[in-house]
Amino acid sequence: MYFVHPARCEACWYFKNIANKLSLLIYVAAPRIIMQCVVCSTPQLQGLTDWHISCSACGYEGSALTVKINAQPEGAPVDELEREVGLKSLRQENFRDILSVVLKHVKPGARRLLDVGCAHGWFLETARAHFDVLGVEPDSVVGSRTASRGLPVRPGYFPDALTPDESFDVIVFNDVIEHIPDIASALDACNARLSENGLLVLNLPNSRGFFYRLSKIFARLGWRNPFNRLWQKDLPSPPTFIISIHAIWNCSWPSMAS
Ligand SMILES: [Zn+2]
Structure with missing residues (x-):
């Protein structure tokens, strides 16, 4: 199994070197714990909106936005031909x-x-x-x-x-x-x-991309439209997560054998 990318696996590096050390601190210092990170099992915190979730250990970001494929109403926001x-x-x-x-x-x-x-x-x-x-x-x-x-x-x-x-x-x-x-x-x-x-x-998307990081700056300043659009909020199939790697070579997902 391969994730495609020329860089080393930052997620695993963080997992092996930082996540365990930080998990207890996060539990104590951050009251808005939502769920465990699916990548490194570190508790995830509420992010920039009420549907945005962030893992401080590996950079995984998730959302609680729902997928509605095949349920587009009349006048749907996505014109596939366009x-x-x-x-x-x-x-x-x-x-x-x-x-x-x-x-x-x-x-x-x-x-x-x-x-x-x-x-x-x-x-x-x-x-x-x-x-x-x-x-x-x-x-x-x-x-x-x-x-x-x-x-x-x-x-x-x-x-x-x-x-x-x-x-x-x-x-x-x-x-x-x-x-x-x-x-x-x-x-x-x-x-x-x-x-x-x-x-x-x-x-897959990379949360270290320039425009995504810029949208987070705008969101922190109160302008959420670019952040919402990159997360495809209110569109039929918003992503459930973004990770902070370009991709991974020769790196097994935690739930899989290498
Ligand atoms: Zn994580």
Whole structure:
């Protein structure tokens, strides 16, 4: 299993070196403890809003915002056609970069690739020259539109949309894993569905990004709109977490075997 990133794993470094030392202090000094961090088990504190949660040990940030895929009302805030026009070229460029990383690290002979939450199918289109690809997409409108272009898309959620015997050499989450509420179960499912020496690719937001850090400064000063937008507040599928790493090489999630 791999998280894709050239940097060392800061989350694990913090976990091993700081979290245990700070946990008792946090319990004593901070009264607004909400839950334990899913990454390092340190108590999490209420963050910048009543739905924002922050771990002072590893940098994990979570939200209590709810996911409402397939429940957009009339006049919904997201126009997928407009989003496609606005994002396509940028996403395709990013996906070519991700594919180059996949090809560099995938085991010899790897063929089967699963794209979880494939949306418009742009990564499927990028990867299918090298792999037998399959997409899973829970948004029925977006998934149907993608399938109508001849791409192999299965409706539903990972892993329920898969047949019991399906496994893959590569499983990819492009801006998807952070939207899954039960990340431990999702990663356990990846562990079960990956072939031996398979590759797990997590392309996800980074709380150390410039614009996110700037939005937090604005939020502390009382202007929350940029912070709310980056967390996709009031949109159908807001993220449940953001972590303070670019990604991780050769680093196992705490609930998984390496
Ligand atoms: Zn943590």
